[in-house]
Amino acid sequence: MTTSKPRSSMTISRTDSQTFEQCRNPAFVQAVNRAANLKILVAIKSGKLRVVEPPKQTSPLVARYTPRMDIIDDPSSSNLAAIFEVPGITTENIKLTIHEGQLHLYGERRAPYPTRVESFPNNSSLPFNVLTLGDKLDTGSPSQVKVHVQEICFGTFQRSIPLPKGIKMQDIHANLSDGLLTVTWPRSPAQTCMENHRAAAGKSVKSFNSSPPMHTMAAGTASQ
Structure with a gap:
């Protein structure tokens, strides 16, 4: 019966250091993100996950201060x-x-x-997509x-x-x-x-008083 020798602490430390450096590699991080996005896409297509739209704001603007x-x-x-x-x-x-x-x-x-x-001029709407939001969103410099x-x-x-x-x-x-x-x-x-009724009544009375008599209008028409 053979028994495996325990790994020395130096070997474990070297392995952990290599793993840590590998995790910090941009290519490794990009590959992990790509694999995670692929799994999310598969879960969405299978119905295990669903995309939830963000709640609509009741106010058109987010206030930064309050005027006096x-x-x-x-x-x-x-x-x-x-x-x-x-x-x-x-x-x-x-x-x-x-x-x-x-x-x-x-x-x-x-x-x-x-x-x-501003990275998105003219207040253009930002894309909302769980798979591409991180690639398209830029906070500006x-x-x-x-x-x-x-x-x-x-x-x-x-x-x-x-x-x-x-x-x-x-x-x-x-x-x-x-x-x-x-x-x-x-x-x-x-x-x-009440004010609207009074204004309407005043206009009616003014219009009635400003109308010339019928015989005057007829005479004026005949004289022309």
């Missing part, structure tokens, strides 16, 4: 108002929506200097611009305000001037309906 605001309540007015501090922003970069009884303000303030080199002091907030922002029940987008009025966004809405939808 004032809410104005004048008892003598039938409207409420909110003033947002948004300097350096144009109307093209602001969006107002109503969702679940709240007014949502979304926007973006872009820095006047480059902050990074930092630019050479150095910002020694950064106190101004740039990027996307968001702010939400609860609204009275029944308020719709046609009830919202907004104005952007001197870096301040003023948004107004009625205290209640009933006041909006």
